[in-house]
Amino acid sequence: xxSLEQPSEVTAVEGAxxxxxxxxxxxxxxxxxxxxQHDGGAPTFLSYNALDGLEETGRFSSFLxxxxxxxxxxxxxxxxxDSASYFCAVRVPYSSASKIIFGSGTRLSIRP
Amino acid sequence: xxxxxxxxxxxxxxxxxxxxxxxxxxxxxxxxxxxRQILGQKVEFLVSFYNNEISEKSEIFDDQFSVERPxxxxxxxxxxxxxxxxxxxxxxxxxxxxxxxxxxxxxPGTRLTVL
Numbered sequence: 188x189x190s191l192e193q194p195s196e197v198t199a200v201e202g203a204x205x206x207x208x209x210x211x212x213x214x215x216x217x218x219x220x221x222x223x224q225h226d227g228g229a230p231t232f233l234s235y236n237a238l239d240g241l242e243e244t245g246r247f248s249s250f251l252x253x254x255x256x257x258x259x260x261x262x263x264x265x266x267x268x269d270s271a272s273y274f275c276a277v278r279v280p281y282s283s284a285s286k287i288i289f290g291s292g293t294r295l296s297i298r299p
Numbered sequence: 300x301x302x303x304x305x306x307x308x309x310x311x312x313x314x315x316x317x318x319x320x321x322x323x324x325x326x327x328x329x330x331x332x333x334x335r336q337i338l339g340q341k342v343e344f345l346v347s348f349y350n351n352e353i354s355e356k357s358e359i360f361d362d363q364f365s366v367e368r369p370x371x372x373x374x375x376x377x378x379x380x381x382x383x384x385x386x387x388x389x390x391x392x393x394x395x396x397x398x399x400x401x402x403x404x405x406x407p408g409t410r411l412t413v414l
Binding site for chain 1: 340341342343344347354355357390401402403404405406407408
């Protein structure tokens with residue numbers, strides 16, 4: 188089967204840095220995405236990595252190592268509004284095209 | 300900023316009834332998707348749609364489900380005979396072909412409750 192593993196919960200302090208890891212086992216791989224979802228809200232795209240290395244977008248960075256089937260999302264200068272669930276998602280070959288498989292999500296709680 | 304919209308925000312129905320969930324994707328997008336999220340669980344892919352036909356569908360998307368783009372703006376998901384286990388949040392998403400082409404824009408979702 189295909190699976191993604193990420194921690195279910197992470198707690199961090201406002202202003203600090205937090206890293207959310209994701210490991211995957213899939214049949215094929217095109218790329219790794221990260222989505223943010225606030226309670227009751229829709230997923231919001233954060234980043235996409237198709238190649239090894241670090242992608243930086245403001246306070247958020249995402250890293251991928253294809254050889255290790257591993258990636259992470261790094262959030263810096265944490266703010267209270269960053270409290271949300273974060274999903275890693277892998278694009279995999281499916282039939283004649285592709286589909287996205289989501290991880291179970293990591294609930295990030297920020298305390299003052 | 301353009302956004303994906305979905306109606307209704309909440310739909311309550313009796314088991315066995317048909318429901319149609321509606322979505323208006325971002326106007327210049329060409330790829331459309333439906334996902335569902337059972338309360339407290341992860342987002343699950345249902346179906347993708349491109350060039351007026353289904354491009355991919357998951358194991359969840361059985362004969363009870365269908366999608367349609369009845370006009371140039373709407374994208375619908377129909378469940379023919381709802382079951383209790385269909386209760387979930389249903390998200391529509393769309394994706395463009397320029398700029399950040401891997402970014403899927405999600406709508407706010409329709410919460411479906413089957414009684």
